[in-house]
Amino acid sequence: MVYSPAIFSLMEKVVIIGSGCAGLTAAIYAARANLAPLVLEGKEPGGQLTTTTLVENFPGFVEGIDGPALIMAMKEQAKRFGARFAYGFVEDLERGDGFVRLKMDGNWMETRALIVASGASARYLGLPGERELVGHGLTACATCDGAFYRNVPVCVVGGGDSACEEASFLTRFASRVYLIHRRDTLRASRIMAERTLANPKITPVWDSVITEYLTDDAGEVRAVRLRNLKTNAESELELKCVFSAIGHIPNTAPFRGKLDMDEKGYLLQSKGTATNIPGVFAAGDVADPVYRQAITSAGQGCAAALDAERYLAQFE
Secondary structure, three states: OOOOHHHOOOOEEEEEEOOOHHHHHHHHHHHHOOOOOEEEEOOOOOHHHHHOOOEOOOOOOOOOEOHHHHHHHHHHHHHHOOOEEEEOOEEEEEEOOOOEEEEEOOEEEEEEEEEEOOOEEEOOOOOOOHHHHEOOOEEOOHHHHHHHOOOOEEEEEOOOHHHHHHHHHHOOOOOEEEEEOOOOOOOOOHHHHHHHHHOOOEEEEOOEEEEEEEEOOOOOEEEEEEEEOOOOOEEEEEOOEEEEOOOEEEOOHHHOOOOOEOOOOOEOOEOOOEOOOOOEEEOHHHHOOOOOOHHHHHHHHHHHHHHHHHHHHHHO
16 A cells, blocks of 8 residues: 555544554554544554464463454454554654654654554564564564474573573473573573573573574474584584574664663653653553563553543543
């Protein structure tokens, strides 16, 4: 869909940036409040959940639900109540007097309230074929996908607290968890590192990096090729899934210098989901470096829509 200013109002009531769990939940609530929200779908419509084959921990689905199917159902629910959708990438934001201006694909638009639910992108290694392997033996969420790899070997890439937490969690399912780290000591807190290294199901692979993903005939990960950074020796490690735990990148680049962020780029919230600009709210992974779950994002989307509705009452 090509952006055309004609499809927008001169002054929108609510614009929602992002169409993942947070953005779509916000759209459902805002639409039910007769605010006719406009949802801007960016480079990854549907967010990270569209890369998950099966979601088993979203309440209400006893047998689980396919990630893309859940997103499509939420989108149709929002559309049913009057939410509108358009494709476009927000490039800039300006604060007005009682409104916010957005630059999208070179054009400016205005809105009374803005909900930023642009999410965060998992950081991967940047190796060839990674995008195609996500959901096929490559993931960044042990909580989401760990249960699919019962009684098989897996690996976690990273050396911080998150990597240690992921590795420990995966020992509930996997037969062996390899913790691949480019150094010879973990960056994690001391207690976390000690607990991780004491776990008999976790095997550290020191001073090493993955240089290639090896796949089977079905296109699923079957092994990784490793290079030892001290000796340059190469080896293969057979496993069924690679869990990347080297961090996430919040999708906040267009808002730098405009919206308050922490040192990693996550939006800061105060008084609920409000940001430092009146009428601008943040929801989901774009403001959450801790939980990063579909259900917590949905809850934040609900809260942001309610906060926006209350804010808009002053213009009535």
